[in-house]
Amino acid sequence: MAQLISDLSVERVRGNLARIAGELTAAAARGPGRPAVEVLAAVKYLSSAELPKLAEAGVRVVGENRAQELEAKVAEHGPLFEWDFIGQLQSRRVRLIVPHVRLIHSVASDSALRELERHSALVRPGLRILIEVNLAGEQGKAGVAPGELDAFIARSPVPVAGLMTMPPLVDDPERNRRWFAALRELADERGLEQLSMGTSQDYVVAAEEGATIVRIGTKLYA
Numbered sequence: 001m002a003q004l005i006s007d008l009s010v011e012r013v014r015g016n017l018a019r020i021a022g023e024l025t026a027a028a029a030r031g032p033g034r035p036a037v038e039v040l041a042a043v044k045y046l047s048s049a050e051l052p053k054l055a056e057a058g059v060r061v062v063g064e065n066r067a068q069e070l071e072a073k074v075a076e077h078g079p080l081f082e083w084d085f086i087g088q089l090q091s092r093r094v095r096l097i098v099p100h101v102r103l104i105h106s107v108a109s110d111s112a113l114r115e116l117e118r119h120s121a122l123v124r125p126g127l128r129i130l131i132e133v134n135l136a137g138e139q140g141k142a143g144v145a146p147g148e149l150d151a152f153i154a155r156s157p158v159p160v161a162g163l164m165t166m167p168p169l170v171d172d173p174e175r176n177r178r179w180f181a182a183l184r185e186l187a188d189e190r191g192l193e194q195l196s197m198g199t200s201q202d203y204v205v206a207a208e209e210g211a212t213i214v215r216i217g218t219k220l221y222a
Contacts, residue, residue: 004047005221013057016220020203024214027207032184037207040084042199042217048073055080063105063215067093074100086196086215088142091115098123105164105196105215108132108142110155117157128161130196133186135165135179146186153190162194162212163187173202180209 017039024037041054044065051073054062064070065087074083084103094115097104099122107113107129116129131152134143143165144152153160163186167179180197187195187210198206198214206214 003045005045006047006050008046008050008053008221010053010057012222013054013059013220016222017058020216020219023204024207027204031208032210037211038213039220040086040196040213040215041220042086042215043073044069044087045217046221048076051077052080059220061213067096070100071096095119095122098127100124102126103128103130103161103194103196105130105213106132106142107156108134108144110152113152113155113157120157123158128159128194129156130162130164130194131156131160132164132166133183135182136168138168141166146182149186150190160192162192162196164196167197167202169201173205176202177205177209180206180211184210 020039028037038061040061040063041059043051043062061082061084063084063086064073070085083101084105085097085101086105089104089106089112091109091111094112098119101124108131131149132143133146133149134141135146163183165179165183167176170176183195183197194212195210196213196215198211200216200219203214203216
């Protein structure tokens with residue numbers, strides 16, 4: 001497991017956030033006319049004690065990858081942020097997640113849909129989901145195939161806000177442009193507003209192709 005990040009500098013995070021926001025604004029202006037792009041701070045490798053520094057630096061939305069860590073961090077710092085779940089969604093963890101988040105970015109299995117329905121009484125008001133799409137058809141990677149997307153949306157017991165994808169890990173962000181463009185086309189065809197795509201490696205290209213949320217970790221903290 002990677003070492004937790006500690007001793008964050010509020011000023012460094014604030015400066016990185018401003019720089020990233022400027023890059024996203026410029027990138028979105030070159031793109032298809034989507035709304036402003038939201039920066040989600042990925043906090044998997046941040047200790048709970050560091051989270052108030054993010055709030056002080058101006059971060060408003062955070063995403064956690066692990067259900068139990070989400071519970072613990074919300075219990076300690078809940079009011080500071082809007083919380084999303086961005087990790088691989090395990091059906092047995094759904095009940096731990098749904099009371100706390102506004103968005104789940106990674107719904108991709110019928111077992112998760114069943115658990116969302118089963119635990120509907122625990123769901124935070126206004127919860128919506130993003131369906132993860134495996135555009136590149138990578139073996140072993142989670143995600144609904146594009147051809148199965150409509151049926152999957154129809155089976156969801158929770159409102160679907162949009163789509164998410166994790167394209168292949170590449171050295172050149174331009175190589176992921178086609179996947180981001182394809183996800184936007186899938187969303188547009190279905191009238192879905194939210195597109196969670198792009199991380200520290202390729203967020204500018206993602207914004208140019210219509211991302212509404214980018215998930216940023218190292219570029220925000222380093």
